[in-house]
Amino acid sequence: MPRLGFSLLVILFLATLAGCGDKAADPGPPPAPNVKIAQALIQEVTEWDEYTGRVEAVNSVDIRARVSGYLEKVNFTAGSKVNKGDLLFLIDPKPFKAQLDYAVAELERAQSKQQLAKNDQARAENLFQAKAISAEEYDARNKGLREAAAAVNSAEANVYSAKLNLEYTEIRAPISGRIGRELITAGNLVNTAGDTTLLTTLVSTDPVYVYVDADEQSVLKYRRQAQQKHQGSADLKGTPAQLALADEADFPHQGQLDYVAPREDAATGTVTLRGVFANPDELLSPGLFARMRVRGSAPYSAALLPDRAIGTDQAQRFVWVVDQNHQVSYRQVTPGSRIGQMRVIREGLQAGDWVVIEGVQKLKPGIKVNPERISLAEPRGVQ
Structure with a gap:
């Protein structure tokens, strides 16, 4: 019996030590995650609808002879700029x-x-x-x-x-612009019977056109806005447009719509729009890929947040809002158009709300955070 009692005491002692060890190893609650929060930027913005298209010359001419004969002279340098009336070719007179x-x-x-x-x-x-x-x-x-x-x-x-x-016999430039290479050299016979000889091509450079195809809903939206602005007229001529080339992030080229196709393409459900843009430095060459955007709304005051602050929960969009006690809560929002790197928030935010901008992946409802307040910069592209 004394040996059995001693064994029980040893077991109780070891159990007590194990319990003390578990308490010492308990890390306790995790530290509050660090996040950056900001209030939505209130800014006057204009919505733009973006399309893709290509730059086209306002005037493009295939230069051909009107009389047959032997070509005596080529009077231009390939790729050079020529003026209307300049002598290009001379046929033996x-x-x-x-x-x-x-x-x-x-x-x-x-x-x-x-x-x-x-x-x-x-x-x-x-x-x-x-x-x-x-x-x-x-x-x-x-x-x-x-x-x-x-x-x-x-x-x-x-x-x-x-x-x-x-x-x-003197073939002169019918327009001012930039000329292509000569397709026939001096000494060759120029023929005007049957398959007329193509000598070169000439395109105007300033201004230029950009053609895009807009969907029916967008065209109707533009026409409704034109009706309000012009008190009844739905004419889209003069609607502001902006252009960006393949290597440009912003839209630095300013222009306007000057043509709308008179009927919709029934196969695609689109209407062709044409923008006209000044090109004094000839940066815009016919054939270049371009992105053109058309003003889709009148200027209005909007709340803006970075896209990275907006989460997706199935079909719902939401943000994390931090209260005075540094607790986060789930807030459903209705996003609108993208303005630069920012997104218009149409519904869901209240004045004074602090929204988590960075660190959203660490959050869940009700937890406390360690917030750092920052200010949002004005987005690029706000017009």
């Missing part, structure tokens, strides 16, 4: 100069015959009044004068045509 000289000589001969016919008709007039010639001969003299006049008109038309052909 000698054959056309000879045709003009021949047409001028034929005109002079026709004019001489006309003068002779006038004299004959004047004499016939006097003789007919004196009854010295018959009516038939008098009519013949009048007819000869009309034929001579018609011959003069025909010769004058031939001279005009020959002058045009001679002028067409």
